[in-house]
Amino acid sequence: MCPDTGKAEAGHRGRKRLNAEENERVHFKEENKMTINNQAVETWIGEMAEMTRPDRIVYIDGSKEQIEELRELAVRTGEMIRLNQELLPDCYYYRTSPKDVARDEKRTLICTKTREEAGPTNNWTDPQEMYAKMKKLYQGCMKGRTMYVIPFSMGVPGSPFAKIGIELTDSVYVVLNMCIMTRVGAGAVRLLEEGADFTRCLHSKADLNENEKYIVHFPEDNAIWSINSAYGGNVLLGKKCLALRIASFMGRNEGWMAEHMLILGIENPQGEVKYICAAFPSACGKTNLAMLIPPELYRKQGYKVWTVGDDIAWLRVGEDGRLWAVNPENGFFGVAPGTNDRSNPNALATTKRGTIFTNVARNLDNNTVWWERLDKEPLVNGEDWLGRPWNGRESEEKGAHPNSRFTAPAENCPCVSSEFNSLTGVPISAIVFGGRRAKTEPLVYEARNWNHGVFMGASMSSETTAAANGAVGVVRHDPMAMLPFCGYNMADYFRHWLEMGRQVTDPPKFFHVNWFRTDEEGAFIWPGFGENLRVLLWMLDRCEHKVSAVKSPIGFQPDPRDIDLTGLDIAPETMKKLLSINLDIWKDEAAGIETFFSQFPDLPKELAEELTTLKKNLLIPTANPRNASSSIAV
Ligand code: OXD
Numbered sequence: 158m159c160p161d162t163g164k165a166e167a168g169h170r171g172r173k174r175l176n177a178e179e180n181e182r183v184h185f186k187e188e189n190k191m192t193i194n195n196q197a198v199e200t201w202i203g204e205m206a207e208m209t210r211p212d213r214i215v216y217i218d219g220s221k222e223q224i225e226e227l228r229e230l231a232v233r234t235g236e237m238i239r240l241n242q243e244l245l246p247d248c249y250y251y252r253t254s255p256k257d258v259a260r261d262e263k264r265t266l267i268c269t270k271t272r273e274e275a276g277p278t279n280n281w282t283d284p285q286e287m288y289a290k291m292k293k294l295y296q297g298c299m300k301g302r303t304m305y306v307i308p309f310s311m312g313v314p315g316s317p318f319a320k321i322g323i324e325l326t327d328s329v330y331v332v333l334n335m336c337i338m339t340r341v342g343a344g345a346v347r348l349l350e351e352g353a354d355f356t357r358c359l360h361s362k363a364d365l366n367e368n369e370k371y372i373v374h375f376p377e378d379n380a381i382w383s384i385n386s387a388y389g390g391n392v393l394l395g396k397k398c399l400a401l402r403i404a405s406f407m408g409r410n411e412g413w414m415a416e417h418m419l420i421l422g423i424e425n426p427q428g429e430v431k432y433i434c435a436a437f438p439s440a441c442g443k444t445n446l447a448m449l450i451p452p453e454l455y456r457k458q459g460y461k462v463w464t465v466g467d468d469i470a471w472l473r474v475g476e477d478g479r480l481w482a483v484n485p486e487n488g489f490f491g492v493a494p495g496t497n498d499r500s501n502p503n504a505l506a507t508t509k510r511g512t513i514f515t516n517v518a519r520n521l522d523n524n525t526v527w528w529e530r531l532d533k534e535p536l537v538n539g540e541d542w543l544g545r546p547w548n549g550r551e552s553e554e555k556g557a558h559p560n561s562r563f564t565a566p567a568e569n570c571p572c573v574s575s576e577f578n579s580l581t582g583v584p585i586s587a588i589v590f591g592g593r594r595a596k597t598e599p600l601v602y603e604a605r606n607w608n609h610g611v612f613m614g615a616s617m618s619s620e621t622t623a624a625a626n627g628a629v630g631v632v633r634h635d636p637m638a639m640l641p642f643c644g645y646n647m648a649d650y651f652r653h654w655l656e657m658g659r660q661v662t663d664p665p666k667f668f669h670v671n672w673f674r675t676d677e678e679g680a681f682i683w684p685g686f687g688e689n690l691r692v693l694l695w696m697l698d699r700c701e702h703k704v705s706a707v708k709s710p711i712g713f714q715p716d717p718r719d720i721d722l723t724g725l726d727i728a729p730e731t732m733k734k735l736l737s738i739n740l741d742i743w744k745d746e747a748a749g750i751e752t753f754f755s756q757f758p759d760l761p762k763e764l765a766e767e768l769t770t771l772k773k774n775l776l777i778p779t780a781n782p783r784n785a786s787s788s789i790a791v
């Protein structure tokens with residue numbers, strides 16, 4: 158392993174690495190220029206530097222010049238590779254250590270004063286114990302290194318939604334990613350100087366010892382400590398750690414919500430835009446849905462889709478009684494494999510400039526990047542994500558890691574919403590929950606009301622993916638896609654959702670979707686991607702009371718004729734199958750929900766009541782629940 162980055166030597170084959178002395182000569186023009194005039198900030202940075210002992214402290218202002226200096230430094234030290242600047246201007250390539258390729262849920266902790274506050278679904282340790290343990294690990298870990306101070310804002314500075322953080326890190330890769338994913342520099346500094354509170358984020362790659370890797374949240378102290386990892390989800394502390402775990406805790410106390418949701422706008426031919434939020438677990442297609450391109454038929458009619466966010470939504474009740482959402486991020490940290498000009502041309506276009514690629518394969522013929530299903534041509538003269546020579550025609554192994562990523566600026570996205578930088582956000586018409594379920598869940602159904610919608614989210618399950626360490630393809634309960642991201646007791650989180658429902662006087666409708674239903678051969682039945690618009694349009698019609706629905710044991714379902722299939726090769730029978738519910742499977746599902754809920758002694762009674770209703774509905778003695786249904790008026 159390389160001593161200073163802990164990365165496998167294979168990852169640096171053929172690249173010159175600098176010795177410590179050469180590194181010393183790295184000069185930062187901006188080094189002493191920036192200050193943050195706030196006593197609490199100074200004291201904290203002083204304490205953290207005292208503990209970690211960096212050789213130098215460099216403040217990050219997010220300027221083009223400083224970013225350029227850091228890129229050059231990363232190339233000189235061998236940490237990153239500069240990609241072909243003609244084909245991929247300002248794009249860089251990075252490999253993590255081979256065992257540090259995904260979020261590590263087992264090593265992610267919520268350290269609240271009591272175990273109960275963190276709840277049964279989070280890993281918990283007493284905060285004092287954890288601080289003591291981690292202080293030992295951080296002791297002197299930045300000796301010989303630079304500590305970068307990154308002041309950042311989640312949300313547009315000045316927006317009532319925005320929250321400020323400062324991340325201290327010894328990783329240039331983290332700095333460069335944070336400069337894409339968050340709003341770094343002046344705006345955050347101004348708010349800090351006006352006395353804004355901030356999340357204290359400390360990261361050190363230390364020596365990347367996987368046995369001492371920790372991603373720890375202290376919500377009561379507004380602090381995050383991460384050590385021994387360099388994988389995005391564990392180290393870009395503004396993202397999962399602040400914008401979901403810490404923010405969900407803040408939101409509960411302050412009366413708003415932080416959710417693992419994309420936000421998209423659908424513009425109709427009359428130019429009206431309606432916004433939808435959707436929560437799917439990691440790597441289940443949020444980025445693809447957020448950047449959806451309408452099928453040609455709809456494009457010709459004038460439909461457009463606009464991306465506000467692909468991963469995180471912060472939601473507040475507006476003065477008008479509607480729910481309003483912002484995306485607190487400034488870029489996309491998307492899964493690369495499977496992204497191509499059919500599945501998501503907008504994402505592909507977004508990655509053509511100013512992007513950092515992590516753990517993908519590299520094309521040695523033209524120094525660009527490659528991943529599985531990027532195109533039909535296998536890469537022949539390549540290097541895999543481990544830095545080994547790789548020929549896609551011969552190799553049985555994958556060229557890119559299944560959780561390899563691109564970090565790309567949102568401003569690159571051809572369909573970025575004009576409301577992306579709105580201070581007040583966008584009003585939400587519909588909230589969608591979904592996951593990967595081969596058999597159980599129908600293509601779409603609608604909740605009867607807010608409480609039923611909360612139950613729908615709370616009882617969500619999905620097959621696991623490569624975004625987190627552990628087995629892939631195992632069905633697990635993942636309420637609101639927040640299981641790994643809720644910063645406090647999930648029973649209280651459900652209660653908070655129910656409370657928000659009492660405050661929204663003009664609520665969005667709730668829906669559940671499943672794009673991943675399979676047939677007897679295991680093939681996906683629904684074409685997905687752009688065609689998902691057809692389902693979203695049915696939802697919007699429901700929101701505007703333009704179409705009726707059919708009662709079923711699990712909620713309202715479309716009359717199959719109400720989902721427009723024009724131009725699609727899908728028989729009405731297939732549509733019926735996509736919408737069908739198997740009562741036996743659903744009885745098992747209800748039992749699974751009951752077991753999942755039973756771990757919360759303090760489960761809100763509203764959810765227990767919804768479960769009782771579901772069980773009652775499922776006992777209707779009929780072979781086909783749709784026969785037992787009746788049309789309801791809208
Ligand atoms: C992500 C994740 O990176 O959910 O967005 O893991």
Ligand code: MN
Nearest residue numbers: 417439440468
């Ligand atoms: Mn995510």
